[in-house]
Amino acid sequence: MMESAALEKLVPEACNRILETEAAGELLESFASRQLLTERIGQEEYRYHPLLKNLLCRQLKEGRKQEIWKRAAQYFGALQDKQQAVHYYGMLEPGQLSGGGCIREGGENNGLLQLVCFGGIRIHLGDEKDIVHWRTRKTKEMFAYLWEQEDQPVSKERIMDVLWQEGNEQRREALFHTTLSYLKRTFSIIGVSDLIRMDNKRYTMKRQCFHSDTQSLKRLHESLKNREEKLDVEKEFRELSRLYRGEYMEDLDGSWVLSGREYYQGIYLQSCELLANQAARLQKYELGIRILDRALKLDPYSDQLNSLLLKNLCAMGEFQTARQQYERYDRLLKEELNIGIGRQVQEIYQNAIIRRTG
Numbered sequence: 001m002m003e004s005a006a007l008e009k010l011v012p013e014a015c016n017r018i019l020e021t022e023a024a025g026e027l028l029e030s031f032a033s034r035q036l037l038t039e040r041i042g043q044e045e046y047r048y049h050p051l052l053k054n055l056l057c058r059q060l061k062e063g064r065k066q067e068i069w070k071r072a073a074q075y076f077g078a079l080q081d082k083q084q085a086v087h088y089y090g091m092l093e094p095g096q097l098s099g100g101g102c103i104r105e106g107g108e109n110n111g112l113l114q115l116v117c118f119g120g121i122r123i124h125l126g127d128e129k130d131i132v133h134w135r136t137r138k139t140k141e142m143f144a145y146l147w148e149q150e151d152q153p154v155s156k157e158r159i160m161d162v163l164w165q166e167g168n169e170q171r172r173e174a175l176f177h178t179t180l181s182y183l184k185r186t187f188s189i190i191g192v193s194d195l196i197r198m199d200n201k202r203y204t205m206k207r208q209c210f211h212s213d214t215q216s217l218k219r220l221h222e223s224l225k226n227r228e229e230k231l232d233v234e235k236e237f238r239e240l241s242r243l244y245r246g247e248y249m250e251d252l253d254g255s256w257v258l259s260g261r262e263y264y265q266g267i268y269l270q271s272c273e274l275l276a277n278q279a280a281r282l283q284k285y286e287l288g289i290r291i292l293d294r295a296l297k298l299d300p301y302s303d304q305l306n307s308l309l310l311k312n313l314c315a316m317g318e319f320q321t322a323r324q325q326y327e328r329y330d331r332l333l334k335e336e337l338n339i340g341i342g343r344q345v346q347e348i349y350q351n352a353i354i355r356r357t358g
Contacts, residue, residue: 001031005056006068008087010046018071066092086113086191089209113192115147115212118264119246123210131190135182138163142179144249146196146205147212148260153202162256214264217243221267224274231278237291240275244268269295269305276308280315288312300332303342310345314352322353 003019004010012025028046031038037049048056057065073088116122121144123132134140141163146154156176163179164172180196187195197204220239224231248264249257272295279288292309299305306329313322326341326349333339341349 001027002056002060003064003068004028005048005053006060006065007072009084010048011044013044014072014075018068018075083191086209087193091193092208113190113210115210116245117212117214117248118217118244118250120251121249132186135186136179138175138179139182139186141252141254142183143205144252145254145256146203147207147210148256149204151204151207153199153204155202159203162254213243214248217264217267217271221271224271229278229281231275233275233279233282233284233287233291237275237287240268240271241294265298269299269302273304273308276305276312280308280312283315285312285316289316300329301337303345307344307348310348310352314348319353323349326353 004015004024007015007018010024010028012028015024015028016022028038029040032040032046037052038046039049040046047053069088069091073085073092076084076088114124116124121140122130124130134143142159145159145162156173160172160176164175167175184195187193192206192209195206197206217240220236220243224236244264248261250261272291276288276291276295279285279291289309289312292305292312295305296302296309306325309325310322313319313325326345329345330341333341
């Protein structure tokens with residue numbers, strides 16, 4: 001009885017699975033028939049009186065409550081009951097979920113809250129349909145800033161300095177509390193209670209009920225590094241392109257987001273380079289060129305990427321195209337940065353292009 005009080009819906013089948021018992025139905029019916037502050041509210045659903053529920057929960061050890069909530073989140077997630085699953089994930093303390101996200105074994109998302117950061121911030125439940133509609137632009141910015149802090153507490157003063165550079169202290173503080181209220185309300189509507197926690201006058205966000213595309217990108221990058229010789233280049237490039245659909249939080253323009261934007265772009269470009277190298281080893285030069293063309297749109301000044309592109313073109317016998325690419329790159333560096341081409345690219349030009357084309 002004490003352990004079942006940690007659950008919101010007392011459905012026998014769910015209780016049996018989550019609490020690892022076989023007699024939940026009989027016990028719940030017995031409690032109800034004996035009027036032990038328990039009532040049947042449906043054919044297969046019961047509830048405890050709030051006073052009894054609170055009493056029992058206070059006697060339940062915190063570690064066991066966390067274990068029950070975690071099992072409940074996984075159970076309802078497997079049933080695709082997203083509202084219940086999100087509710088229980090929201091009850092968990094940070095660190096209760098391995099990897100920090102709502103992920104099934106093997107990396108597949110559990111159908112819970114998907115946070116899209118690339119190409120602009122969006123939140124959905126796995127069907128690409130947005131479920132969060134921001135009350136104001138500052139509501140979205142506050143969410144993004146607190147997400148960016150990971151699990152590091154941040155003071156009200158710091159948040160105000162980031163989001164409201166202008167205005168007197170009284171006005172900024174009023175805007176802070178209004179925006180914080182909007183943010184909490186926005187997520188309570190979709191079943192995430194206590195999204196923002198305050199401890200010792202510092203704020204943190206409960207991140208564990210979200211899974212973000214940034215987590216997936218970092219995991220993919222590590223995977224590419226660890227099995228570079230065994231890559232399905234076409235498949236991995238499709239996944240990379242699906243994840244990195246635009247700049248990190250590109251719909252926000254605060255200076256605080258720039259370092260994250262640069263960091264994730266770097267991960268994307270490194271992943272492209274790994275895939276292009278593997279494509280060259282497999283003599284899939286056209287695929288390698290396609291990957292490098294995409295990467296060079298983001299970083300046209302990279303000697304490394306331009307070197308790989310010239311090598312792929314030369315391997316295909318496209319020496320004239322390679323010469324044109326070299327000349328375009330040379331003009332770009334001189335006109336935009338007032339510098340010359342690096343030695344690595346020059347050597348490729350000398351050895352692979354001039355020697356063959358005269």
